[in-house]
Amino acid sequence: MTETETVPADPGDRAGDAAIHVEGVSKRYGSRQALDGVSLHVARGEFFGLLGPNGAGKTTLVEIMEGLRRADAGTVGVLGASPWPRDAALLPRLGVQTQSSAFFVRLTAQEHLATVAALYGTGRAAVERTLRAVALTEQRDTRVEDLSGGQRQRLAIASALVHDPELIFLDEPTAALDPQARRDLWNVLRALKEAGRTIVYTTHHLDEAEALCDRVAILVDGRVAALDSPRGLVGAAGAATSVLLPPDRMTVAQAQEVEGVDRAVLSGGSLVLETRVSGKVMSALDALGGLDGVQTRTATLEDVYLKLTSPAADGTRHTPQTPQTPQTPQTPDREHQT
Template sequence: MTPAIIADGVRKRYADIQAVDGVSLSVETGEFFGILGPNGAGKTTTLEILEGIREPDEGQIELLGLNPWPRNPKLLPRIGVQFQASAFFERLNTRETIRLFASFYGIGPRRADAMLERVALTEFGSVPAERLSGGQAHRLSIACAIVHQPELLFLDEPTTGLDPQARRNLWDLLRDINSEGTTIVLTTHYLDEAEILCDRVSVMDRGKILKTGAPAALIRELDDKVRVSVESGLVTEERMRELLAAASADVAKVEDDGVSLSVTTELPAPVLSILAEQGALRGLEVRGATLEDVFLQLTGREYRS
């Protein structure tokens, strides 16, 4: 099957800033693909180039087998786009907003109204769009992006600013859309979101793709140590070091921050055995590597505003 997206050597510069620097990627048809990166990594610019909104300085792109730039009218009915920030028309309620977007594609009001139910906004149909909550506005934005049943959906940080419940409701909706065969490409700052939703991800920084793969595969490649934590005060840090040394347990670090006693090791079994023998299992947590660890290893820990 032909990939939904093929990008090869894509570059985009703004004055002295190289926003996108030789990005190459391929997204399979039906895939849920994520682009991850810190602020200023080039995620949004890359997405806009793929969508055909922005012209690349260099590189080749195929979107559903077609060139998206110059703006390709043949692609417009086949793709859906949700931008990082959405602004709805003033004085239109939720139902009227979806009907308006549907009309752009020659779709009648019946299917537009059915989309209200699809995104759980039926009871808010008469509410002015600008009065919706953050989660409701995000669902309306996605409804407008999928009302014409696109083959390919682009989402730019779709859950930013949402509370945990709203985020998970949106995840359920996106999984349903993807399960019906729609290819989804999203950017996100939330590593747990990418780990749960995406078949594959690309980690991006300073305009470059650093690594691409399935989240689980990237985590396995990291081969990071396991952190075993229990409630502080059950056994002292000094005593834990003595017990570990007596058992010849190979550990990288033991620390007690006053809240938790933590042992970092490649082999957690001896550590767990010692804690059990000491009756020190209250608050036990065993944490392996996550996609966040992969992300931080590739992009660093430096804060960027």
């Protein structure tokens, strides 16, 4: 096992208990191997994140789970049924928000959602309930073309929810949103999680995945590079903590001599000390002149992600060997999107 590999307990270990069961799935497009033996399980009620760089295979995997593509090899179960060939009985149990959602832009938000609901035979009460759930009640009579970007994203999610699906696929729902709109949408997503929805979530915002997801799978080159809770991945990676000091506190050479410091550099207007024993370093700094102006930055999911997906000096990636036991999250990517 490599330093970044984790083999966590899988809450959806048994196919019958899982909302999604993927075993040994592969997919090739010509000479390109988009997915290479992916296995994962998503438990019912889980908020599950699929992460990876562009071209990692995320979208291909999601489209296979949604029944839009057929895997070349392996088995896929979604809510106890096979998504391929297209299963008309399964489709109403799924909610899908794509990265580029289509709208009836000349309709109001309420009219648009009512049109979507009618396609599923869902009544008007569900429309009003869903508008409230995504905080769009005040915009119900606003034309879609006049909604803000964040409001359109909430309407896209509402379109995926209005028929009360058991399993929801959300593809980059906060893409292109400003920070406040992102945080507002986080509240909507947290409410969905608290309501017990099963959510499969793709995003490039690592802070988002860390804040929202129960578990995440990081896909690299069509294979699962790591799978665990965000906290578990960060802990297993053993990433260093950064201690930030005002640059006039000491020189880089002096900082390097502090017991427990692995590396010291000047960066972003601060003297940055990297350490895996932050308590020892903080005690030493306190003894050397106090802790005024000293800040710490603990390792994050982004640190783990970059370690797994960034090329090493020899051009290879820091990717662990594929585990022999069935993994939980593995995510492929859509060919022309992330």
